[in-house]
Amino acid sequence: MSQLKVLGISPLKPSIELQTLYNRQIIWWLSACALTIFGMILLGGVTRLTGSGLSMVEWRPIMGVVPPLTANDWQILFVKYQQFPEYKIINNGMSLGEFKKIFMYEYLHRMLGRLIGIMFILPFIFFYVTGRTPKGLSPKLFLILTLGAAQGVLGWYMVQSGLTNDPRVSQYRLTAHLSNAVIIYSLIIWVTLDLLNRPDRQPAHLLLPSCLILALIFIMIVSGGLMAGTRAGYAYPTFPLMGDSFVPKEIYSMQPIWLSIFEDIATIQFNHRILAYFTTFAIILFVIRALRSDISDAFKTGVKCISILITLQITLGISTLLLHVPTPLAAAHQSGAVALLTASIYITHTLYRAKDSRDSS
CATH class of the missing domain: 1.20.120 (Four Helix Bundle (Hemerythrin (Met), subunit A))
Known part of the structure; x- marks a missing residue:
């Protein structure tokens, strides 16, 4: 049963020319997702290298989108950070200005992750519901979506490992987080090439x-x-x-x-x-x-x-x-x-x- 039939709409099979157009749209969408994930991997590396990954000590998937806007907001976040071992052991004496810098790296990393989720989910729903995805593509996209959801959980699971007495993230969790990102990226590239590459x-x-x-x-x-x-x-x-x-x-x-x-x-x-x-x-x-x-x-x-x-x-x-x-x-x-x-x-x-x-x- 097609996606449109689920909605009570009787679809017509698109012509070859129309499906080619749909494929081109999907290629542009997936390419944009892949490019953004590439940037996400780069930003994740910078966040780690600058020691910024543990600066956000809470995981708030919805409300965490709003950045600190006032001096009081910043002070509240800084006081929370000071309760954790990274500040006490490594960054003791850090100024509020220095905290703002590392906080923003982690904040941007998380926001980019949310953006990627929106970039993938909304067009996927559109292409799926309108029957534009070619045969065999939807299961692959569902797999990518599942791995993407797991990536957010893995990210917080990794951060949690550094909010303990030892203020360093687990190398196992960090490697799992990186590996999953690379797998998602690779799958998107492969699927895009499925639509782009002609057998030669x-x-x-x-x-x-x-x-x-x-x-x-x-x-x-x-x-x-x-x-x-x-x-x-x-x-x-x-x-x-x-x-x-x-x-x-x-x-x-x-x-x-x-x-x-x-x-x-x-x-x-x-x-x-x-x-x-x-x-x-x-x-x-x-x-x-x-x-x-x-x-x-x-x-x-x-x-x-x-x-x-x-x-x-x-x-x-x-x-x-x-x-x-x-x-x-x-x-x-x-x-x-x-x-x-x-x-x-x-x-x-x-x-x-x-x-x-x-x-x-």
């Missing part, structure tokens, strides 16, 4: 390597979440060695040993570096193999793009490390990872659609 003949042997690279990039982003949550980037500000050696003796020293992957700073940074090496090596091999194959001009552009992005990402990563994690560079490094992921999604999607085209022919 591409070499079949490139699909598996491209999937491997996509997985490596995602795992590297997850590893970056652990780096951020434990502040592991400050531990060994040297390259290519970690301190005096390539493999520091401190790694995998916790018991049980697997706990080191998530909680030991030396191990977390070592793993992040190794993942970066593997990812870079895999991309280099893929680019060489792809450029030697019979590929379309558009696909060749994507391949060249990923080679440029991995070079930029390596440069940003090393610079961030050597310069002791300055906020602008660290934020750019996080954004670079998402840009690299985007290029990898495009490449993998193009190859996947080419496979579908071959299977159906």
Whole structure:
């Protein structure tokens, strides 16, 4: 039963030309959502890097939209913040002016999250109710909507972990929050490409390597979440060695040993570096193999793009490390990872659609 029939309206199947127009509208909508989520991930990184994430000690999904408007409003919020360990242990003596600065980063982060929710939900309802979503798209959009709702809950769950005696958010919750945002972003990009990409003949042997690279990039982003949550980037500000050696003796020293992957700073940074090496090596091999194959001009552009992005990402990563994690560079490094992921999604999607085209022919 179609969406319009639910409302008692008898719909007509749109013509090919009309459905093409609807698809174009959906593409613009999803692209705007993806771009805003990209900005949200960047702002989330800046909020973390500036130590602003625990400045809002309450979760008020509705009333929290209204910012502090008077001096008394600000004073009330500042007094509430002073009751929590972050102020007492880390920011004791902070002025109201300094509090306003960190508060606004977190406030803007939360407001952007609400904006994304509105940007997604309202057009989705419109497209769904008017029967403009093509066959098979609605379940994917419902999945994205569900993950988006979970993201808000995850965000507050993460903040709660830092409002305890230890004023640091859990690296597990931070990584889950980041990973879910990246998954939502990736799904939107993939669905958009479903509507945008036309199946094209591409070499079949490139699909598996491209999937491997996509997985490596995602795992590297997850590893970056652990780096951020434990502040592991400050531990060994040297390259290519970690301190005096390539493999520091401190790694995998916790018991049980697997706990080191998530909680030991030396191990977390070592793993992040190794993942970066593997990812870079895999991309280099893929680019060489792809450029030697019979590929379309558009696909060749994507391949060249990923080679440029991995070079930029390596440069940003090393610079961030050597310069002791300055906020602008660290934020750019996080954004670079998402840009690299985007290029990898495009490449993998193009190859996947080419496979579908071959299977159906």
